[in-house]
Amino acid sequence: MSSKVKLSKEADQKAEQIIAFHGYSSLEELVENLINNEYEKIKSGDNKEELANKLSGLGYIS
Amino acid sequence: MKRRDFIKAGGALAATAPFMNFGAGRPLGKKMLVLGFDGMDPGIVSRLMGQGQLPNMQRLGDRGVFTMMRSTVPPQSPVAWGSFISGADPGVFGIFDFLHRDPQTYIPIFAQSTTLPSRMLVKLGQYQLPLKPGKVVLNREGRAFWDYMEERDIPATLVKLPTNYPPSASGQRTLSGMGTPDILGTYGIYSLFTSDENESQSDLSPNNVYYAYIDENNVMEGQIEGPKNDLVKEGENIVVPFKVYVDNRHRTARIDIQGKEVLIAEKEYSDWVEIEFTLIPHLASITGMVKFYLMEMGEKFRLYVSPTHVSPRNPAVPISTPSGYSRELADHIGLYHTISLPADTKALSQGTFSMENFITQSLSVFGESCRMFDYELQRFSRQKEGLLFFYFSALDQGQHMFWALNDKEHPYYHPEESRKFGYITDEMYRKFDRVLGKALGSLDPAVPVLVMSDHGFAPFRRAVNVNNWLIQEGYLKIAGGDASAGASILDYADWPATRAYALGLNGFYLNQKGREREGAVEAGERRRLLEELKAKLEAIVDPKNGEKVISCAYISEDNFSRNCIQRAPDIVLGFNRGYRISDDSALGTLSREIISDNMGWWSGDHCVDPRKVPASFISSFKILKAVPDIQDVAPTILKYFGIATPAQMTGKALI
Numbered sequence: 001m002s003s004k005v006k007l008s009k010e011a012d013q014k015a016e017q018i019i020a021f022h023g024y025s026s027l028e029e030l031v032e033n034l035i036n037n038e039y040e041k042i043k044s045g046d047n048k049e050e051l052a053n054k055l056s057g058l059g060y061i062s
Numbered sequence: 063m064k065r066r067d068f069i070k071a072g073g074a075l076a077a078t079a080p081f082m083n084f085g086a087g088r089p090l091g092k093k094m095l096v097l098g099f100d101g102m103d104p105g106i107v108s109r110l111m112g113q114g115q116l117p118n119m120q121r122l123g124d125r126g127v128f129t130m131m132r133s134t135v136p137p138q139s140p141v142a143w144g145s146f147i148s149g150a151d152p153g154v155f156g157i158f159d160f161l162h163r164d165p166q167t168y169i170p171i172f173a174q175s176t177t178l179p180s181r182m183l184v185k186l187g188q189y190q191l192p193l194k195p196g197k198v199v200l201n202r203e204g205r206a207f208w209d210y211m212e213e214r215d216i217p218a219t220l221v222k223l224p225t226n227y228p229p230s231a232s233g234q235r236t237l238s239g240m241g242t243p244d245i246l247g248t249y250g251i252y253s254l255f256t257s258d259e260n261e262s263q264s265d266l267s268p269n270n271v272y273y274a275y276i277d278e279n280n281v282m283e284g285q286i287e288g289p290k291n292d293l294v295k296e297g298e299n300i301v302v303p304f305k306v307y308v309d310n311r312h313r314t315a316r317i318d319i320q321g322k323e324v325l326i327a328e329k330e331y332s333d334w335v336e337i338e339f340t341l342i343p344h345l346a347s348i349t350g351m352v353k354f355y356l357m358e359m360g361e362k363f364r365l366y367v368s369p370t371h372v373s374p375r376n377p378a379v380p381i382s383t384p385s386g387y388s389r390e391l392a393d394h395i396g397l398y399h400t401i402s403l404p405a406d407t408k409a410l411s412q413g414t415f416s417m418e419n420f421i422t423q424s425l426s427v428f429g430e431s432c433r434m435f436d437y438e439l440q441r442f443s444r445q446k447e448g449l450l451f452f453y454f455s456a457l458d459q460g461q462h463m464f465w466a467l468n469d470k471e472h473p474y475y476h477p478e479e480s481r482k483f484g485y486i487t488d489e490m491y492r493k494f495d496r497v498l499g500k501a502l503g504s505l506d507p508a509v510p511v512l513v514m515s516d517h518g519f520a521p522f523r524r525a526v527n528v529n530n531w532l533i534q535e536g537y538l539k540i541a542g543g544d545a546s547a548g549a550s551i552l553d554y555a556d557w558p559a560t561r562a563y564a565l566g567l568n569g570f571y572l573n574q575k576g577r578e579r580e581g582a583v584e585a586g587e588r589r590r591l592l593e594e595l596k597a598k599l600e601a602i603v604d605p606k607n608g609e610k611v612i613s614c615a616y617i618s619e620d621n622f623s624r625n626c627i628q629r630a631p632d633i634v635l636g637f638n639r640g641y642r643i644s645d646d647s648a649l650g651t652l653s654r655e656i657i658s659d660n661m662g663w664w665s666g667d668h669c670v671d672p673r674k675v676p677a678s679f680i681s682s683f684k685i686l687k688a689v690p691d692i693q694d695v696a697p698t699i700l701k702y703f704g705i706a707t708p709a710q711m712t713g714k715a716l717i
Contacts, residue, residue: 048169048550051161051171052649053249053268055160056268057244057249057251057268057369057402057403059403059407059408059459060160060567060664061645061649062411062412062664
């Protein structure tokens with residue numbers, strides 16, 4: 001997958017504001033962080049195995 | 063009185079005339095005790111009362127009321143206790159099942175709380191430190207009834223309350239119950255160390271099983287797996303090693319762990335043992351606690367290590383308000399279980415525990431709850447005003463596992479086990495009656511007392527895979543037509559051609575355009591399709607015995623307030639007595655058959671039509687309704703303390 005991403009002018013302006021507000025050092029760091037967060041959400045919140053473990057922990061599925 | 067007659071009679075014992083009925087704004091008294099006995103079934107209470115086995119419940123009911131109480135749609139504990147907390151139907155507080163689903167991904171999500179990952183990691187050597195820590199967010203919307211009491215400076219203590227993890231912000235004393243995870247973030251992963259090679263090869267996932275190698279010095283080495291160390295880039299799990307010195311001659315063992323020595327005899331539990339999981343040496347660690355249970359010695363060595371509970375003395379996650387309350391309790395009664403549902407039903411289901419082992423553990427948990435209750439009861443006795451709510455989980459967990467012991471029609475009925483342990487359900491009810499007796503003996507008779515449950519119980523004999531039925535009826539399509547057992551609809555559904563699917567323990571969804579990612583049902587078609595599906599679901603008949611499988615398919619928009627209805631399933635499946643969703647269907651996995659026998663100790667359940675499993679209501683005061691609703695309890699408590707029913711509440715005061 002290419003690492004180059006083309007942003008619209010509007011998205012670019014918003015990204016600049018987010019970088020300034022949160023103190024990111026670069027656009028790359030912001031994007032990497034957003035990707036990591038989204039990935040973690042998939043891993044932690046939506047993991048079917050984890051859900052199965054939780055329901056199993058409560059006893060409702062074996 | 064037979065159960066059916068009792069239910070028909072609407073409890074029969076319910077009084078319809080209140081003995082006190084004043085306008086809100088004028089307190090009726092200063093103190094109230096509410097005991098929450100999860101799963102207490104009014105039919106069983108009625109039978110045992112009739113036999114004179116529950117003298118304290120009888121005495122309480124004679125003073126006021128004993129009746130059944132309507133539970134929620136569906137009668138699942140997080141939903142029903144949410145209704146108790148909010149004084150409202152689930153549409154107001156937004157929890158409709160253990161599991162919801164994300165319509166954009168179709169993936170099931172845990173309904174009660176959401177875990178948000180930590181953000182913005184700073185790299186420092188081998189560590190990566192979060193600038194913003196991860197957190198767990200309670201998804202219950204609206205205010206809890208004790209918030210309104212706090213506004214009036216009326217103190218409330220609520221112990222082990224379900225649907226309150228993490229505890230909502232409050233100045234009241236609350237300790238989280240159902241929903242509280244273990245140190246791994248799960249609802250309980252245990253470990254088994256066994257010298258039986260065959261057993262050590264068995265798949266007990268997600269639990270851990272290890273071969274117990276005992277060396278020539280009679281020493282076994284093991285380890286307890288802790289949480290992943292997110293502060294290290296590689297993120298490996300932290301482990302705590304321990305050694306067991308086995309003394310077969312005296313049938314005892316000594317366990318050395320982190321400088322502590324724990325002595326236990328065969329068939330005994332240790333006390334709680336606190337252990338530290340080090341994240342960064344000398345800087346950051348997480349405290350957990352376990353119990354060791356030496357199940358067998360001699361020819362076979364079997365050691366059970368409980369899930370690692372959050373320590374109430376030093377909780378790694380918030381479990382109480384104020385945060386020091388969990389420690390206060392531990393300082394007075396010693397360490398205590400903190401996990402969601404502490405009796406290890408999985409260990410029995412997987413064969414790690416025998417029924418005797420499970421009963422031993424259940425009674426140990428119950429004993430711990432009683433010590434905690436004694437402390438709070440004494441404290442409450444000294445208070446001039448306020449509410450004490452105390453929750454017990456043992457009846458619910460017990461009935462899930464004990465049902466088949468007394469049900470000859472259950473496919474998992476074992477006559478031998480029944481002869482040995484069939485007494486246990488009634489004995490548990492008698493134990494709870496003694497808890498009530500203690501409370502009644504400690505309190506001024508003028509203090510009103512309410513004993514309530516969230517639902518009753520029913521047999522779980524046959525398991526239903528609703529997704530298999532949907533495929534048979536043509537509402538759910540599988541890509542390539544391969545609907546083999548073990549396949550997940552999440553991986554194989556042909557969504558653009560699918561009109562309905564089932565996820566969760568009672569949830570049933572339309573695949574709606576504009577809401578689901580690949581929705582197929584137009585908004586204009588919605589109502590007609592819901593009614594068509596309702597009729598077809600209610601017409602399903604079990605080919606084995608000709609019984610109806612679903613006694614009512616509840617269309618959500620006809621049953622819930624609208625505030626949070628977007629989270630609700632489109633239909634809540636109200637199973638008939640004897641039926642429940644299958645394990646597979648709950649998570650979207652297909653089975654070989656639509657309906658199959660339930661062959662396991664988890665043999666009783668309540669995730670059915672709420673009319674089939676009413677809750678219990680026993681109070682020292684009379685009430686206005688013959689059959690109250692669980693959402694009426696909070697307005698009743700508030701009215702007693704002189705607080706008008708808040709606008710959010712859909713329940714009505716009973717006094």
